[in-house]
Amino acid sequence: MYSANEHRYEEMKYNRVGKSGLLLPAVSLGLWHNFGGVDTFENGRALLRKAFDLGITHFDLANNYGPPAGSAEEMFGKMLKSDFAPYRDEMIISSKAGYYMWPGPYGDWGSRKYLIASLDQSLKRLGLDYVDIFYSHRPDPNTPIEETMMALDHIVKQGKALYVGISNYNAEQTKAAVEILRELGTPLLIHQPRYSMFDRWVEDGLLDVLEENGVGSIAFSPLAQGLLTNKYLHGIPEDSRAAKTTSPFLNANDVKEETINKVQALNEIAQQRGQSLAQMALAWVLRGGRVTSVLIGASKISQLEDSVGAIQHLDFDDEELQAIEKILKA
Template sequence: MVYKASSERYATMKYNRCGRSGLKLPAVSLGLWHNFGGIDTFENGRNLVMHAFDLGITHFDLANNYGPPPGSAEEMFGRLMASDMKPYRDEMVISTKAGYYMWEGPYGEWGSRKYLVSSLDQSLRRMGLNYVDIFYHHRPDPETPLEETMAALDHIVRSGKALYVGISNYREPQAREAIAILKQLGTPLLIHQPRYSMFDRWIEDGLQDLLEENGVGSIVFSPLEQGLLTNRYLEGIPKDSRAGGASVFLSESSITPEKMDKVRRLNDIAAERGQTLAQMALAWVLRGGRVTSVLIGASRVSQLDDNVAALDRLDFTGDELDRIEAVLK
């Protein structure tokens, strides 16, 4: 059956301007880090992307190494573009990244001009696209001069293979230098993609101020702390969860009694607000307008509905914020 997007897709989604650019991003974006690889079901991925678009999620975030295996998320997304989403390409913001290991030899990872340009060419082939909207350097390279990496991003924009560029996982001093180099080159940094959640607040220590001062947007990943900031673990560790499996990002040992006590107290505050814990955690990340968009993952359509519903209640009273802060200390 040919996909036809909902005529109501822009009715309720909130869109935020990305820094001082002309681009607006949905407050909630869909990341294809999990559940879109070669080991996953194509039909489920198709349903997730189409339903997300029907909800007004216009931004789809990928990377060259997403899968598993690496590259397979972009391949699946390419199939989706060809089968269903191609008519809506101009309504979509598609991003990808390069920085982690992708192929053998000295040119298959990090931040050289050789690697970044070659990787994006491969990504475009996998997705069947002429360009991406945003291309990120995925992680800082400790050996390649930052001037070379940023010049490669500038070249990529000037070559027409990306409309904007971003960085991810850069700390404040590195981000400051990257911003200055790109500004001098004439290709302003559009966006930074750091990790951020109630339990991981490092960006509050200087990075957010730097981005605001320089008109750079932010889109944060892991806002739900790999599922810990949901009701998933309130009654123990399910066998089919990330903590119950072989995930290197959330282990059973990291779910301590002290942390679960905080999760339960936060869950009580969320319930008083008429939200799930996940919805409150997403709303908290978006509080005050300092974050442009939050990246969510999903394995079921119902998760998309639940997460987007967080936008129905983004306001916090001073008392609620104080109570949350008391829990997080």
């Protein structure tokens, strides 16, 4: 039987989500990859146990995580039964809907029909009565934003989610979502945008909107899908995601000589700080307190431990920030 580390809350840093009463760990674990039906259950189980032992209380899922779609939720549902049942109330479990899940006109995007049906399916896979956070995974260009937000409000009032969030919405869309949900009486808790040293679109208005409205944020891909780790310091390893020509995400075209030069220069600053490159990259996203949590992925326990180690040194001096900015703009 699994028994959680009794010292798990002593090292982790917990941040308030906007103006809400909820705290999230500075480092959260996403189950986008490595926890699906094609992966080894025992490896995923070891990762989840270790994450919780390190003080990671937030586990982020979506209906389509796997592969195959739905299998990450099924895997986590098994963990809730076998290992985590006594600790459910110590966890924040989130899920999302917004990408393709089933054929026909009702299995994608942001209609009321799809969001509510998808969450019902997610709850069955997880074996839960409710999730802590439920997200609209992406804005729907063909569904009025009012309908999507009213569906989120309905889900909270049904008791199927405690809080709601949005992901991949731009600043203008986010402002509209905030206002609609405020009128409905279900405040927007959190936004989940992509954000890293190499992808800074959120700095162009979105972070300001979140701050002005008391909405939290959790950054996904804070390590740029592995680019901001030591994996690509000397080019593309054969076993990396970028080496796989079938990868729809990071590929060889993303790992150019110019990028590797930047990674190497950033790594030198990280070493001077006594950190790994990944640790510095995570700390950089969390700098200044504008981001509530960084959402990491992991396939090895060593990666988890390294990422959590970032919270030991989150501060940057002006000289370091200027040096980083110079490298990124080169």
